[in-house]
Amino acid sequence: MRLESHPIVDFKRGKEVTIYFNGKPVKAYEGESVAAALYAAGVRVFSRSFRFHRPRGFFCAIGKCSQCMMEVNGVPNVRTCKIYVKDGMQIRTQNSIPDAENDALAIFDKIIDTVFPHGSHYKKFNRSAKLRELATKQMRKLAGFGNPPKSVPDVDAEYEVIETDVAVIGGGPGGMSAAIHAGKYGARVIVMDENPFLGGQLVKQTHRFFGSAKERAGTRGIKIAKILEEELLSYDNVEVRKETKVFGVYGNEVAAVEKDRKLLRIKAKKIVIATGAYERTLIFENNDLPGVYGAGGVQTLMNVYGIKPGERGLIIGSGNVGLILTYQLLQAGVDVAAIVEAMPRVGGYFVHAAKVRRLGVPIYTRHTIVRAVGNKKVEGAVVAQLDDRWQPVPGTEKKFDVDFICVAVGLSPAHELLYHVKAQMKFVPELGGLVPLRTRYNETSVEGIYVAGDVAGIEEATAAIMEGRIAGLHAAMSLGYGGEDVKKELEEAVKDIEAFRAGPFGERICHGLEKCTLEKEVSL
Amino acid sequence: MSNYLERGYLEREDLPPFPPEERLTSGKPVAYIECVQPIPCSPCYESCRFDAIQMDNINDPPKLDYEKCTGCMACIRVCPGLAIFMLQIKDGKGYVTIQYEFLPWLQKGDRVKLYNRKGEEVGEGTVTWALNPERNDRTQLVTIEMNKDLIYEVRAVRKR
Numbered sequence: 014m015r016l017e018s019h020p021i022v023d024f025k026r027g028k029e030v031t032i033y034f035n036g037k038p039v040k041a042y043e044g045e046s047v048a049a050a051l052y053a054a055g056v057r058v059f060s061r062s063f064r065f066h067r068p069r070g071f072f073c074a075i076g077k078c079s080q081c082m083m084e085v086n087g088v089p090n091v092r093t094c095k096i097y098v099k100d101g102m103q104i105r106t107q108n109s110i111p112d113a114e115n116d117a118l119a120i121f122d123k124i125i126d127t128v129f130p131h132g133s134h135y136k137k138f139n140r141s142a143k144l145r146e147l148a149t150k151q152m153r154k155l156a157g158f159g160n161p162p163k164s165v166p167d168v169d170a171e172y173e174v175i176e177t178d179v180a181v182i183g184g185g186p187g188g189m190s191a192a193i194h195a196g197k198y199g200a201r202v203i204v205m206d207e208n209p210f211l212g213g214q215l216v217k218q219t220h221r222f223f224g225s226a227k228e229r230a231g232t233r234g235i236k237i238a239k240i241l242e243e244e245l246l247s248y249d250n251v252e253v254r255k256e257t258k259v260f261g262v263y264g265n266e267v268a269a270v271e272k273d274r275k276l277l278r279i280k281a282k283k284i285v286i287a288t289g290a291y292e293r294t295l296i297f298e299n300n301d302l303p304g305v306y307g308a309g310g311v312q313t314l315m316n317v318y319g320i321k322p323g324e325r326g327l328i329i330g331s332g333n334v335g336l337i338l339t340y341q342l343l344q345a346g347v348d349v350a351a352i353v354e355a356m357p358r359v360g361g362y363f364v365h366a367a368k369v370r371r372l373g374v375p376i377y378t379r380h381t382i383v384r385a386v387g388n389k390k391v392e393g394a395v396v397a398q399l400d401d402r403w404q405p406v407p408g409t410e411k412k413f414d415v416d417f418i419c420v421a422v423g424l425s426p427a428h429e430l431l432y433h434v435k436a437q438m439k440f441v442p443e444l445g446g447l448v449p450l451r452t453r454y455n456e457t458s459v460e461g462i463y464v465a466g467d468v469a470g471i472e473e474a475t476a477a478i479m480e481g482r483i484a485g486l487h488a489a490m491s492l493g494y495g496g497e498d499v500k501k502e503l504e505e506a507v508k509d510i511e512a513f514r515a516g517p518f519g520e521r522i523c524h525g526l527e528k529c530t531l532e533k534e535v536s537l
Numbered sequence: 538m539s540n541y542l543e544r545g546y547l548e549r550e551d552l553p554p555f556p557p558e559e560r561l562t563s564g565k566p567v568a569y570i571e572c573v574q575p576i577p578c579s580p581c582y583e584s585c586r587f588d589a590i591q592m593d594n595i596n597d598p599p600k601l602d603y604e605k606c607t608g609c610m611a612c613i614r615v616c617p618g619l620a621i622f623m624l625q626i627k628d629g630k631g632y633v634t635i636q637y638e639f640l641p642w643l644q645k646g647d648r649v650k651l652y653n654r655k656g657e658e659v660g661e662g663t664v665t666w667a668l669n670p671e672r673n674d675r676t677q678l679v680t681i682e683m684n685k686d687l688i689y690e691v692r693a694v695r696k697r
């Protein structure tokens with residue numbers, strides 16, 4: 014299942030190691046996530062859900078869906094897509110007897126809903142406190158949230174206090190660009206990312222990018238990530254902390270944990286939040302089966318780890334992500350049965366659609382997926398045509414034999430940290446969900462807290478880079494760095510992004526922005 | 538507006554005018570751009586040193602002046618939409634140059650199947666020139682010799 018050759022990417026695999034899955038040895042390579050290594054070994058069912066004991070596989074591969082939780086070295090509920098293999102690592106399935114593949118308690122899936130329909134646990138066992146206690150205890154046992162380890166490691170935790178001008182959370186294109194442009198004018202900057210690499214979503218974009226030459230259009234996403242990283246590292250006043258997860262922002266202090274051990278307390282004058290986005294899912298029968306993946310999950314598996322997601326897939330959603338993903342699957346030698354789109358027309362750029370069409374992939378507009386077929390994993394998908402009221406037209410069902418289904422129906426901003434700082438938020442559908450109010454310079458309603466990239470509204474990597482530039486420049490400027498030069502560049506940056514959004518594809522974004530732009534006057 | 542977005546491919550009426558026969562047979566290939574939708578993209582425009590591509594702003598679809606196009610192939614190297622094709626007619630044979638990003642890489646002399654915009658097989662052709670993919674960030678440029686009438690519709694090839 015591992016790809017040996019690929020037209021665009023050379024997969025540099027680390028040293029071979031052995032991890033243990035329910036006691037059985039599995040071959041893996043250093044640098045691979047546990048989830049990816051298990052996937053490559055053919056494991057599809059990672060655990061069981063705690064209520065119905067439904068099979069759980071993986072979905073997003075970016076640590077944002079919790080589908081992939083397993084017990085790792087005795088610690089339960091570890092997101093295995095965000096933890097990397099080490100020789101001798103012990104991985105176990107959760108909530109299953111004897112294992113996730115053949116779980117005896119899966120019988121609940123069939124009967125539980127008749128006895129305890131959805132929501133009934135709020136009403137049953139309420140009358141007597143004794144009964145409630147007993148029932149809760151028994152249900153907990155069955156549900157099984159995993160068993161915490163019996164002992165805690167007996168070592169002192171490390172701790173570090175860092176003072177800086179600008180703290181950037183997230184090392185994707187938005188965050189890197191913010192750090193570069195603040196660092197360029199002399200501000201001291203620290204960039205933190207939970208991944209062991211920088212680049213965010215860019216590391217799996219093997220295709221050439223759109224935009225203007227200034228934004229490096231015509232260059233592959235993976236290259237753009239490299240270019241940004243090199244520039245970032247060329248500034249001595251910019252510090253990069255990888256494998257560093259920010260878990261809180263308190264006023265102007267950022268709290269993070271580095272390499273799973275070391276606590277960081279960062280006192281920053283300005284903070285840029287560039288945490289990216291979550292993948293959305295879609296409601297259809299069996300949408301939780303292993304084999305139903307987020308588009309990014311498949312991209313990560315295939316383009317980062319060089320692992321084939323399957324033999325033949327179905328893509329739901331014809332936005333740019335769905336179209337590009339289809340092309341990337343073909344490049345990796347994977348068949349795509351079709352692209353299914355509920356809207357009457359292709360959502361992404363036409364040229365991307367043309368690219369996959371001429372390679373023989375049909376696009377069904379005004380169609381939707383009705384159900385995934387399969388027992389423990391996806392074995393097929395049923396698709397139907399939609400009428401004018403978006404209802405499936407009876408008799409139009411088509412079945413596709415596929416071993417995976419990719420949901421590429423959009424993203425939502427990953428906005429948790431914005432609540433910590435009490436930024437004013439607003440639901441703006443055009444921008445993908447709850448987004449912070451912000452000025453033209455990407456400062457939120459809280460002074461000194463900036464946003465850049467998908468967390469401010471779902472757009473493109475190019476837009477994220479431009480937004481990061483604006484946020485970084487403004488942060489540096491308001492700290493007194495850069496003089497006239499920084500003001501000039503900031504004005505230019507604002508003009509550039511306006512031009513970028515001026516076309517029909519930017520119209521929706523501009524509509525959204527109208528709803529959440531703060532008219533706080535910021536003097537230049 | 539045309540409904541090419543419902544189909545995912547262009548029909549004759551959506552396409553820009555084809556280069557005139559004299560230009561196609563003039564001895565140099567000519568660029569043909571199938572990028573009709575306003576999208577924020579301009580590397581083709583920026584890469585053309587001969588002013589052959591016009592664009593009012595980054596969202597304006599590119600328009601090509603066939604007289605000014607020298608066939609230098611700078612634009613087809615960078616187009617992220619894989620939407621530019623070089624066309625030529627020589628000695629009664631047709632030649633189409635396309636961007637190719639699949640394994641195995643193509644080599645001069647390879648026989649390939651030809652596909653139209655809808656993905657239908659329309660014939661076979663021979664590779665007459667293939668750029669080393671490493672020379673263009675792994676987007677190989679390949680020229681395929683085919684029946685001259687096919688140059689208006691062949692937009693993909695596959696080696697089988």
Ligand SMILES: Cc1cc2nc3c(=O)[nH]c(=O)nc-3n(C[C@H](O)[C@H](O)[C@H](O)COP(=O)(O)OP(=O)(O)OC[C@H]3O[C@@H](n4cnc5c(N)ncnc54)[C@H](O)[C@@H]3O)c2cc1C
Nearest residue numbers: 183185186187206207213214259289309466467473474477
């Ligand atoms: C699946 C997918 C496919 C896409 N395909 C395309 C495409 O084909 N073309 C295109 O132009 N755009 C594409 N995009 C969009 C583009 O990649 C994004 O717009 C762009 O990457 C956004 O940049 P960003 O910096 O805002 O976020 P991201 O690139 O998502 O980066 C965010 C970074 O923040 C880190 N992070 C998040 N929370 C924390 C925390 N608490 N602590 C530390 N680090 C944290 C993450 O690990 C990540 O590295 C795609 C996006 C996704 C999700």
Ligand code: SF4
Nearest residue numbers: 585606607609610612
């Ligand atoms: S082939 Fe050369 S001259 Fe012709 S349009 Fe492209 S870049 Fe311009």
Ligand code: SF4
Nearest residue numbers: 572578580581616618
């Ligand atoms: S570079 Fe390609 S996709 Fe971009 S505008 Fe030019 S022809 Fe269209």
Ligand code: FES
Nearest residue numbers: 074077078079094
């Ligand atoms: S959290 Fe691991 S797959 Fe989503």
